[in-house]
Amino acid sequence: MIDVTKSEGETSALAVKPPYTLWQLILYFLRLGTLGFGGPVALVGYMRRDLVEQRGWITEADYKEGLALAQLAPGPMAAQTAIYLGYVHYRTMGATLVGLAFVLPSFFMVVALGWAYSRFGGLTWMQSVFYGVGATVIGIIAISAHKLTIKSVGKDKLLWTIFLVLAAATVITESEIAWLFLVAGVANWLWRAPPKRWGGDGLAAVTSIDLAQTSGLLASLDWSLLMQIGVFFAKAGAFVFGSGLAIVPFLYGGVVTEHHWLNEKQFVDAVAVAMITPGPVVITVGFIGYLVADFPGACVAALGTFLPCYLFTIIPAPYFKKYGKLPAIVAFVDGVTAAAVGAITGSVIVIAKRSIMDIPTALMALVTIVILWKYKKLQEPFIVAGAALIGLALYPWLHH
Structure with a gap:
């Protein structure tokens, strides 16, 4: 394990020669992208468990910086955290290759499912599988949120206040409010280490200019179906904050309501x-x-969504690395x-309201929590596979 209390010189040496x-x-990250179930909360929890605690490849400070940047920048949290962790020691090359390794396995899986869905007229077994998996995922996310809370919040009263406010706001609004993250950061900064002057405005100005230019560019392109797909999903990647789950309401509004590319049932199946x-x-x-447009459509949609989050991670990353150890930062x-x-913990409740629909699903979520609590080294894919089988057996019988 890396000793995060080492001197700056030793830390710099480690940065030059990573373990x-x-x-x-x-x-x-290929393995995590292939076997990592449970959504964004669980995925960032696996990264911390595997890379910080067990292998000691990433320091706690670098992990926290990555998680914070992923929350501040628009785009999916898990993918951005992965990209940042790739950047820590191997800079842009590491960020690029790690991002691809993390995203491509699941991309090819959903393309294969899209082919099957189009060919066979729908996934009639999907509700049965989701019935079991959805409940189990709640248990996985709950355990991950608990671990993150204990490690990140600790016994600090101000941080607990921030945590509870964000958890409540997420539950009440059923969305992640981006400006509250900024308020929380500023509040803790002013309380802990109020500087005479903080030069963060420059970065904020650059980001706002990039957003404005991107918005203007995206608004001007609308030439073909593929271009429409690219523009819409680039907007989704560039302007939706928080976890990957936060993108779902945005996608619904554009895909179903505005463009009418999918109907209600197709969109629910997609989720x-x-x-x-x-x-x-x-x-x-x-x-x-x-x-919407076969394999080219899948490629354009994925590229449009992930390219902004990639750029919003690697562009500010040097500032996080350079100034991340200052007390104010x-x-x-x-x-x-x-x-x-706090928002992640609140999202557990929000997702649970949709996934836990009766006594069997509630029991599956509770059993998952107990199993993961007791058998900490148990691999989540085994639990998810078991839940899928239970769902296939139970759902037709309960909803015949």
């Missing part, structure tokens, strides 16, 4: 596909893109992290 190769990190496949939840855009990151974990 792992880029190939090892790529293989890890179900995202939940029963491993990797980032936002990969559902690949399934939607396939239904540490306090700001701690505040944003507490807010993020």
Whole structure:
């Protein structure tokens, strides 16, 4: 394990000679993208457990910076955290290859499911599988949220206040309010380490200019179906904050209501596909893109969604690396992290209201929590596979 209390010189040496190769990190994220179930909360929890606690490849400080940046920048949280962790020691090359390794396995899975869905006229077994998996995923996310809370919030009263406010706001509004993350960071910064002057305005100005230019560019392009898909999903990737689940309401408004590319049932099936496949939840855009315009549509939708989040991670990453150890930045990151974990915990309740629909699903969620609590080394894919089988057996019998 890396001793995060080492001197700056020793830490710099570790940064030059990381305790792992880029190939090892790529293989890890290939595996996580292939077998990582449970949505964004669970995925960032796996990253911390595997890379920080067990292998010692990433320091706690670097992990927290990545999680904070993923919450501050628009786009899917799990993918951005992965990209940042690739950047920590291997910079842009590491960020690029790790991002591809994390996203591509689930992308090819949802494309295959999109092909099957189009060919066979719908996934009639999807409701049965989601019935079991959806409930189990709640248990996985709940355990991950608990671990993140204990580690990130600790016994700090101000951080607990931020945590509770964000959890309540998420439950009440059923969405993640981006400006509250900024308020939380600023509040903790002003309380812990109020500086005489903080030069963060420059970065904020650059970001706002990029957003304005991107918005203007996206609004001007509307030439063909593929271009429409690219523009719409780039907007989704550029302007939706928080976890991959936060993108679902945005997608519904555009895909079903505005463009009429899919009907209600197809969209619900698309979300179900995202939940029963491993990797980032936002990969559902690949399934939607396939239904709209086959494989080219899937590629354009995925590229449009993930390119903005990639850019919004690697562009500010050097600033996080350079200034991340300053007391003001540490306090700001701690505040944003507490807010993020609060929102994640609140999202457990929001998702549970949709996934836990009766006594059997409630029992499955509770059993999942107990199993993961007692058997900490048990691999989640086994639990998800078992839940899918239970769903296939129970759902037709309960809803005949």
